[in-house]
Amino acid sequence: MxxxxxxxxxxxxxxxxxxxxxxxxxxxxxxxxxxxxxxxxxxxxxxxxxxxxxxxxxxxxxxxxxxxxxxxxxxxxxxxxxxxxxxxxxxxxxxxxxxxxxxxxxxxxxxxxxxxxxxxxxxxxPLTSLTAWEALFEKMRLSIDKPSENKGKTLLVINGAGGVGSVATQLAHLAGLNVIATASRSETIAWTKDHGADQTINHRQPMPSQLYELGYENIDYILGLSDIDGHFKEMAEMIRPNGRIVSITGNKKPLDMGLLKPKSVEFMWEWMYTKSYYxxxxxxxxxxxxxxxxxxxxxxxxxxxxxxxxxxxxxxxxxxxxxxxxxxxxxxxxxxxx
Amino acid sequence: MxxxxxxxxxxxxxxxxxxxxxxxxxxxxxxxxxxxxxxxxxxxxxxxxxxxxxxxxxxxxxxxxxxxxxxxxxxxxxxxxxxxxxxxxxxxxxxxxxxxxxxxxxxxxxxxxxxxxxxxxxxxxPLTSLTAWEALFEKMRLSIDKPSENKGKTLLVINGAGGVGSVATQLAHLAGLNVIATASRSETIAWTKDHGADQTINHRQPMPSQLYELGYENIDYILGLSDIDGHFKEMAEMIRPNGRIVSITGNKKPLDMGLLKPKSVEFMWEWMYTKSYYxxxxxxxxxxxxxxxxxxxxxxxxxxxxxxxxxxxxxxxxxxxxxxxxxxxxxxxxxxxx
Missing domain, CATH: 3.90.180.10 (Medium-chain alcohol dehydrogenases, catalytic domain)
Incomplete structure (x- = not known):
């Protein structure tokens, strides 16, 4: 062959x-x-x-x-x-x-x-759907069957226009969440809105102030799909106390995990291959x-x-x-x- | 007054x-x-x-x-x-x-x-019970009402004889888990066994090899109650893929979070004051x-x-x-x- x-x-x-x-x-x-x-x-x-x-x-x-x-x-x-x-x-x-x-x-x-x-x-x-599915419905424990449970909850998808982001925004929208996707170009902004994002912010600008301008004090769930090293400090600032962060991208520098401690934040890695690898x-x-x-x-x-x-x-x-x-x-x- | x-x-x-x-x-x-x-x-x-x-x-x-x-x-x-x-x-x-x-x-x-x-x-x-309760039943999402769900699952409590450890071992035992507590002195070993621990290992010796000798390949849940800096690498080694780690003690040095990524481990901080503080x-x-x-x-x-x-x-x-x-x-x- x-x-x-x-x-x-x-x-x-x-x-x-x-x-x-x-x-x-x-x-x-x-x-x-x-x-x-x-x-x-x-x-x-x-x-x-x-x-x-x-x-x-x-x-x-x-x-x-x-x-x-x-x-x-x-x-x-x-x-x-x-x-x-x-x-x-x-x-x-x-x-x-x-x-x-x-x-x-x-x-x-x-x-x-x-x-x-x-x-x-x-x-x-397959790969992106499984990753998004496991991140949202297994790690974050959101329910896809009961959108009413997720009513009023907000998910931030960092890099909304990528492969995983484009499915995660759709699944989260379907699950009843309010979805904010990050995108930095006009075509990625249009793409994320066409794939379930309610609002977008630009991850190349400070994100917390953009959220604040949109009226958000903090975010219940954050899905990190790119450059966790660059975004971690802002993720810690934006996440709601007792909130949940899932990241699929690994860190190259140490993450200042202590920033998440006062808020008792849950931090989960999602690697789609874990189940088969082990x-x-x-x-x-x-x-x-x-x-x-x-x-x-x-x-x-x-x-x-x-x-x-x-x-x-x-x-x-x-x-x-x-x-x-x-x-x-x-x-x-x-x-x-x- | x-x-x-x-x-x-x-x-x-x-x-x-x-x-x-x-x-x-x-x-x-x-x-x-x-x-x-x-x-x-x-x-x-x-x-x-x-x-x-x-x-x-x-x-x-x-x-x-x-x-x-x-x-x-x-x-x-x-x-x-x-x-x-x-x-x-x-x-x-x-x-x-x-x-x-x-x-x-x-x-x-x-x-x-x-x-x-x-x-x-x-x-x-109160403080220790609430901490142990939130760690086990909110962060790790174990069920206290359905011990059958936890049958065959193992919890490792690092520092089992301390205040939180002495309640966590009891609650986990009650919830049907197999509980391994760490203790390093004869009186702390006796204390943890009297408070629900099924087995003990010594956290002043390499822990993974002690678990292996007891017949464990890995551990479903780890509750870290002391010196996360000193124990983190071993926690990453011992935890089951898709397992859950809760820590109440903050880190002083960076945690090598990447060690948890291939296993898609969930890492949660538990600070009992989060709910009232925020x-x-x-x-x-x-x-x-x-x-x-x-x-x-x-x-x-x-x-x-x-x-x-x-x-x-x-x-x-x-x-x-x-x-x-x-x-x-x-x-x-x-x-x-x-």
Whole structure:
């Protein structure tokens, strides 16, 4: 089968930073599905893994943590899916990715694809939806089923126009929250408002004073999706006492956690891969969440965040996608279709 | 009325570090109760506030965040209590404390005292019970009503024999958890086992290897009650992925929060005063929690952690109590009775 990978961590100008190669089709065992990939999406994590590291892999490493495809074979323990099922998933951090013709994925991380949607629109969703879902409904413990419970509560999404932000704003809006998204350009402001944000502020300007001007004394929930080092002090200032902060971006400098102590703030990391990486029993919740997300997409309660679609899953197109993400100003998701 | 206070932050050898003085009895207004103090307990926070700071107060500052006493007057908005009610409470951080003959306290922070118990045993409980309660049942979201939900889950209490630890072990045991407490001396080991700990490990030795020897791969919940700087790295190692850490002790050095990221750990501060300090609507939950704690004490489901009782609320006895806490090896609580 065809696949795209890399052996050394190189910048995109280097021919070998991502390259096409051939390898045998893997075989499904245990809980694994063998999926024929129809479309993939590219995430910041792909760029991060490609860039960060040293040395040389013996076999090419295959990136890709978003896929829509068809089940063509199943392991002997598979119970949730059968052949010909159209599925979507993000997969596991420590396994071979979706930048290939076929991929193995544990069924507990997979959902049945929503019906009546373009393959590209579906492929854009799994990683960001699962991240936003877990952040809002597991870590922050907001209820999606009872919007009345969230009435009058405010969520601030820092970097609202990115992949996760574009789903989080929609899900939070659906859950009845008042959603403030940060965005700094006219096109990202328009995008976030089109994806569920009630108001926007600019994260390149001091945020607390902008909130104050909008009439907010503090914020019940903050979802940090970019540059926690740069935003942490303001997050501590803006958060309500007893409030909850979830961050998906890691810190490079120490965080002054003591700033959160007088307010008894809850600080949670959300890494979508934790459940599969540690093979936790709650892995199955990713199947369950994707099934719910599929229904919301079918019912048009949320919409796909695909914003750029490229034909052909190959090294050349993947390099172009990585280059767009490296500008750090992309809106929504970039999808590649077979 | 008589009171004990200080104007400058001094060590105990100094005569003025705590002194007796006279002041007018304050008047209850709004939601305040005027309480005639019968017994008080001394907490590490008393020592911390006495020692840390500079300059000189114009009027003496009165410490004390644990009291049992009788309501003698009520503000015009009081609805939960009447005169002659025996009450117990920790109170607010930014108001005058219980080291006095009379004290004003917001009714929403107060519970009816448990019946059939010694005043001293009651006075030992409010601050530590509220801290343990909020840490376990609000921050960690454990259920006290459904022990079956917690079956098979393990809580590690770092510093199990201290004031908060001695209540947290009891409440967690009652809630059906498997409780591991840290203790380093034979008397603290015996104390924690007598207060609900199933097993103990020594926090002065590497903790992960001790847990491993006891058969634990990781720990679902960790309650940090001392030296978070010294224990943080081990906490990160011991915690289960998706686990929850609550700390009541602040950090002096930066915490390496990135250690918690791959596991998507939830890290929560618990400061019992947050609700009253910020006058949050959820202040009323401290009244509700103390009412529940009183029932548990009456039903002998938990027991008082009073371990040293001194007769007479005056500067001399308070200095003796502060001195004991300054050794950092006290077990349970020190109580002073009128």
């Amino acid at each position: 065809k696949a795209v990978g890399f052996k050394r961590h190189l910048s995109l100008e280097d021919e070998e930073s991502l390259f096409d190669f051939e390898m045998p089709i893997p075989k499904a065992t245990g809980h694994d599905l063998l999926v024929k990939i129809e479309a993939i999406a590219v995430n910041p994590i792909d760029v991060s893994v490609r860039l960060n590291g040293s040395g040389e892999y013996e076999k090419p490493k295959i990136l890709g943590w978003d896929a829509c495809g068809t089940v063509v074979a199943t392991g002997e323990q598979v119970g949730l899916f059968g052949e010909d099922d159209l599925v979507f998933y993000a997969g596991a951090f420590d396994r071979s990715g979706s930048n290939a013709e076929y991929q193995l994925v544990d069924e507990r991380l997979v959902g049945h694809a929503p019906q009546g949607m373009d393959i590209a629109d579906i492929a854009a969703m 093979q936790l029993p709650e892995m199955i919740t990713q199947h369950e969440s994707l099934e719910k997300i599929a229904r919301l997409l079918e019912q048009k309660k949320i919409k796909s965040t695909a914003n750029k679609i490229i034909d052909g899953i190959n090294a050349e197109n993947l390099k172009a996608a990585h280059a767009m993400i490296e500008t750090n100003s992309s809106i929504g998701k970039i999808v590649l279709c077979r | 008589k009171a004990v206070g200080f104007k400058r932050h001094l060590s105990l050898e100094d005569e003025e570090s705590l002194f007796d003085f006279e002041m007018p009895i304050p008047k209850a207004t709004g939601h305040d109760l005027l309480v005639k103090i019968e017994a008080i307990a001394v907490n590490p926070i008393d020592v911390s506030v006495r020692l840390n700071g500079s300059g000189e107060y114009e009027k003496p500052k009165i410490l004390g965040w644990d009291a049992c006493g009788t309501v003698v007057a009520t503000g015009e908005q009081v609805g939960l209590f009447g005169e002659d009610d025996l009450v117990f409470y920790a109170g607010a951080f930014d108001r005058s404390g219980s080291n006095a003959e009379y004290q004003l306290v917001d009714e929403r922070l107060v519970g009816h005292a448990p019946q059939g118990m010694d005043i001293a045993d009651i006075a030992a409980m 006058q949050l609507p959820e202040m009323i939950t401290q009244h509700e929690s103390l009412e529940k704690i009183a029932r548990l004490l009456e039903q002998k489901k938990i027991k008082s952690t009073a371990n040293k009782i001194i007769d007479g609320i005056n500067a001399e006895n308070l200095k003796a109590a502060h001195a004991m806490i300054e050794t950092n090896s006290s077990i349970g609580k020190i109580v002073l009775c009128r």
